[in-house]
Amino acid sequence: MSERFIGRTAVITGGSRGIGKAIAEQLASEKAAVAVLDINEDALKACEEDFKSKGYDIIVKKADxxxxxxxxxxVEEIVEHFGQIDILVNNAGVIRDNLLFKMEDADWDMVMNVHLKGSFNMTRAVQSHMVKQKYGRIINISSTSALGNRGQVNYSAAKAGLQGFTKTLAIELGRYGITANSVAPGFIETDMTKATAERIGITFEQLIEASVSAIPVGRSGKPEDIANAVAFFADEKSSFVSGQVLYVAGGPKN
Known part of the structure; x- marks a missing residue:
């Protein structure tokens, strides 16, 4: 296995399960020290035990x-523990899907707060350390839903907002050796897409089958597919790639 992240510290939000955990494991397996943030204490504990059993350098933090x-x-505790933060992955997310006329204020506010305010809070806290060291990689997890998706007016708006957030970060922080990019997953098999199947009243297998029928490569996505894309942006060699959105969806997205 590659050791391209040796000596680097990565912070992954929502990193105890699903896509976030896959990202954390990808970076850790390539020798990054990782800090996983989440609000789910049980999942954090399980993630910590799993990673430590594999010999990964990990700490976990419960944080909203x-x-x-x-x-x-x-962030201050992570810096105190590891001495630095080189990579930030803003992955924490929730869904509160519904058609516009059924959507409650709380559904809108929750999705906006976690995706947008959460990414803002994390990036603002981390960037000062990256600026001091003149190095950083910020990767925001968007979605193909940013292009519009029925029943997700809140989620689509939040994910589109993250793309604008990403491009502005690239402009503001580039002079400090910091890049900012976004990965936009298509259909990925996670607990979140299982919840989508439940919401629309079909089995997860039926949702996978329906989704795959529209994916040119003929398969559904796995969390590891997203982790691979994140690792590309996190690589020290990707210093001339910034302000970009990479759709990882098994085919083109317009």
């Missing part, structure tokens, strides 16, 4: 990314 005080405290 929507609360700047918790974020700032977690």
């Amino acid at each position: 990314v929507t609360l700047s005080a918790e974020v700032n405290k977690a």
